Amino acid sequence: MHAWPASEVPALPGQGRDLRIHDTATGGPVTLDPGPVARIYVCGITPYDATHIGHAATYNAFDLVQRVWLDTKRQVHYVQNVTDVDDPLLERAERDGVDWAALAEQETQLFREDMTALRMLPPQQYIGAVEAIPGIVPLVERLRDLGAAYELEGDTYFSVEADPRFGQVSHLDAAAMRLLSAERGGDPERPGKKNPLDPMLWSAAREGEPSWDGGSLGRGRPGWHIECVAIALDHLGMGFDVQGGGSDLVFPHHEMGASHAQALTGEFPMAKAYVHAGMVALHGEKMSKSKGNLVFVSRLRQDGVDPAAIRLALLSHHYRADWEWTDQVLQDAVTRLGHWRAAVSRPDGPSAEALVDEIREALANDLDAPAALTAVDRWAVTQEQQGGTDTGAPGIVSRAVDALLGVAL
Template sequence: MHAWPASEVPALPGQGRDLRIHDTATGGLVTLDPGPVARIYVCGITPYDATHMGHAATYNAFDLVQRVWLDTKRQVHYVQNVTDVDDPLLERARRDDLDWVALAEKETALFREDMTALRMLPPQHYVGAVEAIPGIVPLVERLRDLGAAYELEGDIYFSVESDPNFGRVSGLDAAAMRLLSAERGGDPDRPGKKNPVDPMLWMAARPGEPSWDGASLGPGRPGWHIECVAIALDHLGMGFDVQGGGSDLAFPHHEMGASHAQVLTGAFPMAKAYVHAGMVALHGAKMSKSKGNLVFVSTLRRDGVDPAAVRLTLLAHHYRADWEWTDQVLADAVARLARWRAAVSRPDGPSADALVEEIREALADDLDAPAALAAVDRWVALQEERGGTDISAPGVVSRAVDALLGVAL
């Protein structure tokens, strides 16, 4: 599966700072030192209704991670999946009388267009669950051979008790895990399971649903968590730097994926940091496909909203914060974009050398994008009030905002 085209990242003088970021597993800030190649895996969409602002906020956060690393002169190895076969996709296709493959392809194509418009840097490997199945089957077989998986009426489940480190990603107790499992695609009430939260690794073929050859597992399709494990281990290996996604993925998705990988490899941890973006609400409730309270990037684009303004709306909120989308937050971003563009359109201005360092400092400190925007606002205010004599300053600001914040002025 192909990703989307990369926008050019301008080179800046000097060098950025190592990223200090919040790790869900430890509950605190950790300073990442990836080495010459930083490795990141971000969980992708289930393509049946893309791309709403919750998606955009998540991918914006991890785009900033990449930009901080690139500014330290590192290479970035970024991997993202597409869950192009899963219950929600099949249910939507049935509801709308659509071919599920065509629906997935259509929504994935729209997602690519949205990511391109928002100047999100693409992954080096963009992998669909379906194309990963040949690599998933042997992992499930190995978990079964290790005694970490069991069969229940033809389905194969992972035993969470097989991983002594299970629970260390989310830090939740058993009651909270069971509740979230029921809310987020699990089946904790199914009779016969060893533990209510044990996740499915391989679903035996159901009538009227797609299935694939599972070798010794029999025909079926993969569970949600093992999909990302197979892709991440194949392209990044164990101990990669950041596992990313929305905060609703900490449990069960990232918790289960970590346990799968740790049992498979005998190593710990799967990722050095588990980083989670906050949720975006609309009309008082988290944006959700099930509720239908969504604001789509593609709709805003069709309505003539500049994607740079959409991105500035996202950047105005700290990536870990939960926040609410309103017409006003977008209007504020549109006004900010106009002021910034007017300021850099002048032939000279106040020196911007300190500004570049302020943006770097803010982003290295747990991706504090609002602080970075405030720094640019201060330079723009100086430009508006009294201008300056540095003919290089407007260009420096434009390049820094593009390279570090992904906003083209």
């Protein structure tokens, strides 16, 4: 599966700072010190509907992570999956009377177009669950052989008790885990499971559903969590730098994925930091495909909204915060974009050296994009009210905003 085109990241004078970021697993900030190649895995979409603002906010956060690393002169190895076979996708295809594979490809392509418009840096590997099946099956078989998985009526489950560190990503109690498991794709009430929290590794073939050869597992399809584990381990290995996604993935997805990987390898941790973006609401409720309260990036673009303004709207909120999308949020971003473009269109201006330093410091401090935006606002106001004599300043500001914030002026 192919990703989307990469926009050029301008080179800036000097060098950025190492990233300090909030780690869900430890509950506090960690300073990441990757080697020459920083490794990041971000969980991708289940493509049964178009990209909404909640998705865009999540991928914007991890785009900033990449930009901070690139500014430190590191390379970035970024991997993202596409869950192109799963219950929600199959249910939507059946509801609409369309082929599930065609629906997945249609929505994945729209996602690519939205990411391109928003100048999100693409992953080096963009892997669908279906194409990952040949690598998933041996991992499930290995877990079974290790005694970390068991069969139940043809399905194969992971035993959470096989990982002594289970729970160290989310730090939730059993009752909270059980509730979230039921809400987020698990089946804690199924009789016969060793533990209600045990997640599916391999689902045996069901009538009317797609299935693949699972070797000794029989025909079927993979569970959600093992999909990401197989892709991450194949391309990044254990101990990669950041596992990313929305805060709704902390449990069960990232908790279960960590346990799968740790049981498979005997190593800890799967990722050095678990980083999660907040949820975006509309009309007082979290944007959700199941609720249908969505603002689509593609619809905004069709309505003539500049993608740079959409990106500024996302950047105006801290990535870990839960916030609400409103018409005013977008209008404020449109206004800000106009001010910035006017400021950098002049032939000279105030020195930009301190501004670049402020943007770098803000982003290195747990991706504080709102502080970075405020710094650019101050420079633009000074430019408007006082001007300056530095003929290189507008160009430097324009390149810094593009390189570090992903906004093309």
